[in-house]
Amino acid sequence: MSDPNPSVPPEPVDPADQTLESPGAPEDFADLGKILAIIPTYNESGNIERITARVRAAVPSAHILVADDNSPDGTGKIADSLADEDDHIHVLHRLGKEGLGAAYLAGFTWGIENGFDVLIEMDADGSHAPEQLPLLLDALRNADLVLGSRWVPGGSVSNWPKSREILSRGGNWYTRKALVLPLMDATGGYRAYRTNTLKKIDLDGVGSAGYIFQVDLAYRVIQAGMRVVEVPISFTEREIGTSKMSQSIVTEALWKVTVWGFRERMRSAGRQRIRSAKAKRKQGW
Ligand SMILES: Nc1nc2c(ncn2[C@@H]2O[C@H](COP(=O)(O)OP(=O)(O)OP(=O)(O)O)[C@@H](O)[C@H]2O)c(=O)[nH]1
Numbered sequence: 669m670s671d672p673n674p675s676v677p678p679e680p681v682d683p684a685d686q687t688l689e690s691p692g693a694p695e696d697f698a699d700l701g702k703i704l705a706i707i708p709t710y711n712e713s714g715n716i717e718r719i720t721a722r723v724r725a726a727v728p729s730a731h732i733l734v735a736d737d738n739s740p741d742g743t744g745k746i747a748d749s750l751a752d753e754d755d756h757i758h759v760l761h762r763l764g765k766e767g768l769g770a771a772y773l774a775g776f777t778w779g780i781e782n783g784f785d786v787l788i789e790m791d792a793d794g795s796h797a798p799e800q801l802p803l804l805l806d807a808l809r810n811a812d813l814v815l816g817s818r819w820v821p822g823g824s825v826s827n828w829p830k831s832r833e834i835l836s837r838g839g840n841w842y843t844r845k846a847l848v849l850p851l852m853d854a855t856g857g858y859r860a861y862r863t864n865t866l867k868k869i870d871l872d873g874v875g876s877a878g879y880i881f882q883v884d885l886a887y888r889v890i891q892a893g894m895r896v897v898e899v900p901i902s903f904t905e906r907e908i909g910t911s912k913m914s915q916s917i918v919t920e921a922l923w924k925v926t927v928w929g930f931r932e933r934m935r936s937a938g939r940q941r942i943r944s945a946k947a948k949r950k951q952g953w
């Protein structure tokens with residue numbers, strides 16, 4: 669697969685039509701192999717039970733890994749008791765808060781070591797509807813990475829203050845321009861990766877901690893010539909618990925995108941210089 673351009677997204681689906689009571693047996697996506705949804709948590713005691721239950725109902729064949737950074741509110745303990753009752757739920761206890769990126773990298777390593785073929789990224793706070801996971805998995809049949817996108821036609825956000833929307837749209841606009849990245853929502857965190865996709869990029873070289881981690885990975889997948897597809901999602905702001913978004917997360921994102929964009933421009937200017945020197949030599953200048 670070498671077309672890095674995102675394809676036309678599938679028909680948008682109203683999440684209201686995708687309740688837990690949806691008729692018919694849920695699809696098991698056996699053709700994609702073993703599926704693991706990684707849910708990073710920090711103080712999500714009010715959400716963890718509900719989100720795991722929704723994932724289990726939406727795609728019963730999928731396993732769940734809760735990657736908890738020793739949450740002071742006891743999220744890890746609740747996850748342990750859920751894992752005791754359900755062999756599809758696993759818990760990765762980490763020593764302390766190290767950021768979303770570090771938790772996902774540890775989760776990916778766990779998933780790869782335990783033989784999973786598909787790795788899902790999903791927030792614990794319900795912003796990413798598990799009922800839309802089948803949309804991402806279906807699109808993964810023809811992609812190396814699927815992004816749940818708020819900013820393609822059919823995508824939406826609800827209960828977000830205007831300031832958050834401006835930050836997300838603006839951040840994505842800047843990312844698109846600086847990195848020449850053909851993606852509408854490179855910062856989003858609802859994703860489906862093939863394990864093979866992650867094996868082909870240098871995960872050890874990823875140092876990003878905050879939300880820029882998402883851009884970092886999408887950028888690496890596209891630069892490796894793999895196919896990234898965006899599907900519309902309905903994003904809902906968290907109702908329970910507190911956001912971990914901070915000024916330092918935004919600053920990390922801004923400076924990293926700027927540095928990478930500058931580096932890429934220097935590289936392509938270098939390539940251009942070499943090409944014109946070769947052309948001149950050929951013409952006998
Ligand atoms: N393990 C771990 N999880 C984290 C860390 N920071 C955030 N998370 C989790 O990552 C997911 C996204 O974090 P949120 O606080 O919801 O960030 P957000 O969605 O941008 O912010 P809101 O819109 O206010 O919810 C949640 O499941 C968090 O619990 C961290 O340092 N370690």
Ligand SMILES: [Mg+2]
Nearest residue numbers: 791793795906
């Ligand atoms: Mg959130």
